[in-house]
Amino acid sequence: MFQGLSAFPLTPMNEIRINENEFVKLIQRLVAASVNSIGVLGSTGNYAYLSQAERFRVLQLAVGSAEGIPVMTSISAFRTIDVLRLAEDAQRAGASAVLLAPISYQALTNEEVYSLYHQVTSSLSIPLCVYDNPGTTHFHFSDELHGQIAELPYVRSIKIPGVPSEPETAKARISNLRELIPSHVTIGVSGDPFAATGLNAGCEVWYSVLGGLFPKTCLRMAQLALNGYADEADLLSEQLEPIWSLFRQYGSLRVVSAVAEINGLISSPSLPLPLHPLNQSVREHLKSILIRINSIEGS
Secondary structure (H helix, E strand, O other), X not given: OOOEEEEOXXXXXXXXXXXXXXXXXXXXXXXXXXXXXEXXXXXXOOHHHOOHHHHHHHHHHHHHHOOOOOEEEEOOOOOHHHHHHHHHHHHHHOOOXXXXXXXXXXXXXXXXXXXXXXXXXXXXXOOEEEEOOHHHHOOOOOHHHHHXXXXXXXXXXXXXXXXXXXXXXXXXXXXXXXXXXXXXXXXXXXXXXXXXXXXXXXXXXXXXXXXXXOHHHHHHHHHHHHOOOHHHHHHHHXXXXXXXXXXXXXXXXXXXXXXXXXXXXXXXXXXXXXXXOOOHXXXXXXXXXXXXXXXXXXX
16 A cells, blocks of 8 residues: 555544544545545644544544545554554554654654554554654654664555655665665655655655645656656646645645635634634635646646
8 A cells, every 4th residue: 555645634623523524525535536545644634633532533434434445544642552552543443554653742762763663563463654754753763763663563664754856866865765674665755845756766655745635636746756757747746836835834734724625625714723724815825826726636
């Protein structure tokens, strides 16, 4: 399942509840587009703002609506015991894989991060994707640590946080990491503005925020890159630059929640406090951008 496009949908919610009907409809859009896998309860899925019971319910809805498409779910939490409980929930709910970032209030050492993955993989019966997300966790993986963790049982993919923008430098980055990890472990790019460059450089999967809302467009871009049409993939990414620019300025979660609201896919408010939505002037600018992107998705 760790290849192609892995689409990460929002978890529509407010301060009172998760909107289950809206979430299921988002999953159904991904199924209709035939994405390669679905990643729920990632950063875009607001896992950090949900209780264990709420996370289990969201995962149940996703697996029940995915129509056989593999579903991966985050099991990240501050305490290892909670990670292990979430891993049990994931397996009980029928997830095809789990996604784990080393989050912590206190700065973690390499030894502590390795121990986390060692303990979790010792109790798993489904694959695990390592989530390298220093912007959120403030932990920076070395390639050597990735290599050590990738040797653990059930580790099957690494979700890296983007690549250098220069194509040859990006290829060197992926090549250096590839030399240190087993061949059965794939490398996936996140950070949507880097997706085309990362796929063209040798990444096997795109872990995509935008794919959770525009699966046809993102699947097309992934397929172009993975089939060797690098220039065409770059061109499609360039057409999406206006939204990449908003991602960089406001964060992808705020932008995609506004996109989903504007397109009538979810109701407002859709972010948990203390997060605030985009202001009205930015939303008006976003509406003009969406005219083009909606056209690309529908073409």
